[in-house]
Amino acid sequence: MEQSILELKSVSKDFGDGNSTIRVLKKINLTVNKGEFIAIVGPSGSGKSTLLSIIGALLTPTVGEITIDQQIVHQQYNKKLNQIRAKKIGFIFQSPNLIPYLDVYSQLRIVAHIAKIDNRQGERRAQELLKRLDLSHRMRNYPNELSGGEKQRVAIARAFMSDPSVILADEPTASLDSVRGRNVVEMISQEVKSSNKAAIMVTHDERMLDLCDRVYNMEDGLLSQK
Ligand SMILES: Nc1ncnc2c1ncn2[C@@H]1O[C@H](COP(=O)(O)OP(=O)(O)OP(=O)(O)O)[C@@H](O)[C@H]1O
Ligand SMILES: [Mg+2]
Structure with missing residues (x-):
């Protein structure tokens, strides 16, 4: 029985300009x-x-292997990579990055469109997520009419819209006060548990760590469990 969604095997990443390179990630192993x-x-x-970024297929590793749902991610062609990003991965960033001229409902429907989810299913899923994230009454509002916490909840709904296997959150609470921040992390946690997904959150906020199953420390490109 295979329970792992995400595996990193000895992943390293160098950045350089030809003259000099620096190793930013050093032989990272991780299973989620x-x-x-x-x-x-x-x-x-x-x-x-x-x-x-490497897990989300936005960057390729210099060495090593990443598998999501038993599929080696970075060996795929570009077109396939776009599909993997659209269907398998949900991103949540520090700022919600909503599209200013789309209302809340349309922000979600556009994701369904990109992930090639059919219309009926996309409608159903958008409505269900908005309900779960307590945003149904906001579905026809535009981003500039929402509070910071509401915008970040839309960003979470958007990340879950394509029913991805892996959720990646890079400091999702940085722009929120501590109560709203905790709410947002609780929602990610609930979604992960109820839909059996895998999630990785980068955070500076120690107060959120009790909501996570394992905590890792990154230090100079080396990952170790705390
Ligand atoms: N595209 C790039 N080209 C060259 N160097 C890069 C590039 N992206 C990141 N780096 C370098 O890699 C290192 C790690 O950067 P990264 O953004 O992963 O750090 P971080 O842990 O997310 O930091 P922060 O907490 O400030 O967000 C830094 O030294 C950064 O300058
Ligand atoms: Mg960072």
Whole structure:
């Protein structure tokens, strides 16, 4: 019985300009199973966002292998990579990055469109997520009519819209006060548990760590469990 969704095997990443290179990630091994919510903490510049970008197929590793649902991600062609990103991965960033000219409902429907989910199913899923995230009464509002917490909840709904296997959150609470921040992390946790997904959150906020199953520390490109 296979329970792991995400596996990283000896992943390293170098950045360089030809003259000099720096190794930003050093032989990272990580397995995340269904229903697990993982946190990564660590100092600025230690490689946390680079790691999330590699897992999310936005960057390719210099060495090593990443598998999502038993599929080796970075060996796929570009077109396939776009599909993997659209269907298998949900991103939540520090700022919600909503599209200013779309109302809340349309922000979600556009994701369904990109992930090639059929209309009926997309409608149903958008409505269900808005209900779960307590946003139904806001579905026809535009981003500039929403509070910070509401916008971030829309960003969470958007990340879950394509029913991805893996959720990647890079400091999702940084722009929120502590109560709203905790709400947002609780919602991610509930979604992970109820839909059996895998999630990785980078955070500077120690107060959120009790909501996570395991906590890792990133230090100078090395990942270790706390
Ligand atoms: N595209 C790039 N080209 C060259 N160097 C890069 C690139 N992206 C990141 N780096 C470097 O890699 C290192 C890790 O950066 P990263 O953004 O992963 O850190 P981080 O842990 O997310 O930091 P923070 O907590 O400040 O967000 C830094 O030294 C950064 O300058
Ligand atoms: Mg970062």
